[in-house]
Amino acid sequence: MNTTERVLDAAEYRMRRGGYNAVSFRDLANDTGIKSSSVHYHFPHKEDLGVALVERYAQRFFDVLENASRKAETPKQKIQAFRSVYRMALSDDDAICLCGLLGAEMAGLPGKLVTAVQSFFDANVKWVEQALPETLSKSDRRKWSTSMVATHQGAMMLATSMGDTKLFDTITKHMVDLSTGQG
Amino acid sequence: MNTTERVLDAAEYRMRRGGYNAVSFRDLANDTGIKSSSVHYHFPHKEDLGVALVERYAQRFFDVLENASRKAETPKQKIQAFRSVYRMALSDDDAICLCGLLGAEMAGLPGKLVTAVQSFFDANVKWVEQALPETLSKSDRRKWSTSMVATHQGAMMLATSMGDTKLFDTITKHMVDLSTGQG
DNA sequence: GTCTATAATTTGATAGAC
DNA sequence: GTCTATCAAATTATAGAC
Numbered sequence: 001m002n003t004t005e006r007v008l009d010a011a012e013y014r015m016r017r018g019g020y021n022a023v024s025f026r027d028l029a030n031d032t033g034i035k036s037s038s039v040h041y042h043f044p045h046k047e048d049l050g051v052a053l054v055e056r057y058a059q060r061f062f063d064v065l066e067n068a069s070r071k072a073e074t075p076k077q078k079i080q081a082f083r084s085v086y087r088m089a090l091s092d093d094d095a096i097c098l099c100g101l102l103g104a105e106m107a108g109l110p111g112k113l114v115t116a117v118q119s120f121f122d123a124n125v126k127w128v129e130q131a132l133p134e135t136l137s138k139s140d141r142r143k144w145s146t147s148m149v150a151t152h153q154g155a156m157m158l159a160t161s162m163g164d165t166k167l168f169d170t171i172t173k174h175m176v177d178l179s180t181g182q183g
Numbered sequence: 184m185n186t187t188e189r190v191l192d193a194a195e196y197r198m199r200r201g202g203y204n205a206v207s208f209r210d211l212a213n214d215t216g217i218k219s220s221s222v223h224y225h226f227p228h229k230e231d232l233g234v235a236l237v238e239r240y241a242q243r244f245f246d247v248l249e250n251a252s253r254k255a256e257t258p259k260q261k262i263q264a265f266r267s268v269y270r271m272a273l274s275d276d277d278a279i280c281l282c283g284l285l286g287a288e289m290a291g292l293p294g295k296l297v298t299a300v301q302s303f304f305d306a307n308v309k310w311v312e313q314a315l316p317e318t319l320s321k322s323d324r325r326k327w328s329t330s331m332v333a334t335h336q337g338a339m340m341l342a343t344s345m346g347d348t349k350l351f352d353t354i355t356k357h358m359v360d361l362s363t364g365q366g
Numbered sequence: 367g368t369c370t371a372t373a374a375t376t377t378g379a380t381a382g383a384c
Numbered sequence: 385g386t387c388t389a390t391c392a393a394a395t396t397a398t399a400g401a402c
């Protein structure tokens with residue numbers, strides 16, 4: 001794998017655990033086996049690194065989501081695909097969503113990062129909206145899609161905080177059940 | 184007001200915006216009009232400061248919640264009181280919940296802070312559980328209470344990230360409606 | 367309780383050689 | 385692309401005077 005990607009891997013690991021300010025060029029250098037000045041070659045400023053990281057994260061997220069929902073035909077199946085992608089992000093990496101963490105730190109982040117995180121959430125909400133039954137009103141779709149994103153993000157945070165991954169399962173299943181009329 | 188409280192005020196303001204690592208002794212000293220060594224007199228280590236801050240935050244939160252739910256008789260009224268306390272924390276201070284932010288950074292926080300944040304969430308979940316109708320099964324009460332906390336935390340984060348406080352209102356009203364059979 | 371002074375470490379960042 | 389060398393600033397923290 002090329003160095004830029006390896007730096008991003010190290011940065012993602014650290015940032016999804018401690019946040020933006022918990023990542024330093026020196027840590028990334030040690031993680032990657034190069035010097036901090038070489039990390040600066042790939043990402044001159046920390047803000048650049050953050051933006052590249054969020055963009056890669058978003059790209060991957062929607063790639064996986066696209067794939068997971070490929071065979072989904074009903075709204076219910078699509079929502080379940082959405083849930084499964086969040087679930088994988090949580091248990092595969094044993095960390096919360098990068099944008100969930102950065103979203104919490106939003107007021108302390110550099111401008112370009114704020115925009116990138118907002119784009120992720122915007123696309124998230126739009127995706128769920130599009131997946132919901134067309135029979136619902138526009139405003140009902142908004143209500144459900146924003147609630148769905150908020151609940152999934154909150155569930156990740158709460159489950160990780162309490163050290164109980166099952167909490168994520170309980171909460172998000174409940175939400176999906178409610179949205180598909182099983183609650 | 185005494186200096187310890189003024190330091191905590193400054194710390195809360197900063198930490199609820201940028202997170203644990205966005206707060207420095209020197210910033211707090213400047214905010215409070217004393218020197219950083221004097222801040223250390225009140226809180227020898229940063230971890231102490233963080234714990235004291237979370238404990239004060241939790242105390243105030245439940246004091247306000249107690250007061251807001253004092254006249255509430257029905258489960259619905261109690262849940263609405265819960266929602267209103269989160270809403271006030273968001274709009275009065277124009278920041279998300281201290282523990283919501285620290286919960287997101289959990290994996291990067293010192294041990295005593297982790298415990299303090301967990302206690303806050305634990306008490307949150309228990310409070311909602313206790314407020315729900317006794318007619319519900321124990322497991323249903325758990326499902327609803329954890330979902331309620333997750334959704335409120337997620338809604339705060341999402342609303343702040345998108346710069347749209349109304350998003351919090353829409354999402355949490357939807358959730359409360361669902362829980363009280365209005366959805 | 368607050369100050370001055372200071373230490374040890376970390377941080378984001380740059381210049382210039384190879 | 386990576387290195388050595390270096391920097392200025394910031395960070396947590398302590399010693400000791402007042």
